[in-house]
Amino acid sequence: MTATRDSSLATAVELRAVHKVYHRGTQAVQALDGVSIGFATGSFTAIMGPSGSGKSTLLQCAAGLDEPTSGQIFVAGDDISGMDERRRTALRRDRIGFVFQAFNLVASLTAAQNVELPLRFAGRRADRAEVARALAAVGLGERAGHRPSELSGGQQQRVALARALITRPDVLFADEPTGALDTKTSREVLALLRLLVDQQAQTTLMVTHDPVAASYADVVIFLKDGRIADRMALDPADASRPARIAAQMARLEA
Template sequence: MTNTPRDVVELWSVTKVYGGAGGSPVTALDNVTAGFPEGTFTAVMGPSGSGKSTLMHCAAGLDRPTDGKVIVAGTDLGGLDETALTLLRRERVGFVFQAFNLVSALTAEQNVALPLRLAGRRPEPARARAALAEVGLAERAGHRPSELSGGQQQRVAIARALITRPAVLFADEPTGALDSRTSREVLGLLRRLVDEHRQTVVMVTHDPVAAAYADRLLLLADGRVAGEMSGDLDAEAIAARLAHLEDAC
């Protein structure tokens, strides 16, 4: 009997409304319920303005929903004050963005260790080097960002996100600033993290080729879940499904 993996991140009837007082309110998410199982790779796509980034921000605890419930690694975020929420994000959530956000004056190893220093912990050099080795950059530990290619910088950013051993890694357009070959390297790395280490990855992307690396695709339109695809994802089928959604909007 196969055990169904538990959801590391759960959204229950999540609604997010921006604006109001003095302006017309905008509903970015409208009663969204979704789960992201442990050890899986989920891509999130949808037309412009569909709520992709808002979903990620609410799911990661970067933004609070107007209504509904978000649970990360068994913790209901709604019951946390800002300090507790910051601690949870620091310990249980990893982030990778399109912009690498590395500190230019620090080496790759120092950048990777930065989350531990910000948490008031003295990082062991071996731990940062092990994280760099995991992303194939052991020999680049002493290099600064200006001495690294874009793909190498993104891999340093991924190592930095993994240093706290997060329950979930959120990636927002992680290949948006990379060429196609380098994109494949970064996406292949994310795929291996899922397959070999059961890392849970949630990736917002506009690229069907990137989405095809995932186990599952969650489609959004007008702030609502508009469908899912799973199994052996195909970039052409994803592109066709997305085009159909855009035509309907």
């Protein structure tokens, strides 16, 4: 796949003083408390934090899946916080890719047909060569005709990744993408995410609880109680990355 996203923008995603409050009966729960942060174009960011820290809420708001209570969110330069649902839906369809822990493939469709789905939903003709390139990019060029039941968990997640990238999104959001995979397969999927960043400048934001998974990123953002608690830049040559990340998580959970 040849990236066509706008790489001229220094920041692919930006949150400005974002608050998110959920109301549960008479109780108000503040999931995000004035978060301001930018995510550089072409970078790989891992988002971590204790349970209830707000990491999934941050991802959902940044991706336009949920609305902030206040503040602004920009995706590829566009302010999505003021968009109505129709415009947010169009933005998610055309400019954002999603990969989740659950592969969410349609069991009755082949790998190629699953990858085509975002194009069909957008009313675009699915070009066979384009789909073939997407599958080849994730190492499944020879599996186009296989259904999910004929693929391993790692292969299914690769199909989900190809599906997320077929629209050449400005940003790829990944929510625990290796949570359902064994250790070996997880490393393969993470290495592929890393390769997409390095070779195609695919901006990627990944929520994870796994220090090893986070160690594939360029930077780790730590959240606690809805606020940014720390930021750790990673050197790919530093073999102690997972241990350093785990130690910081332990401090936050103490």
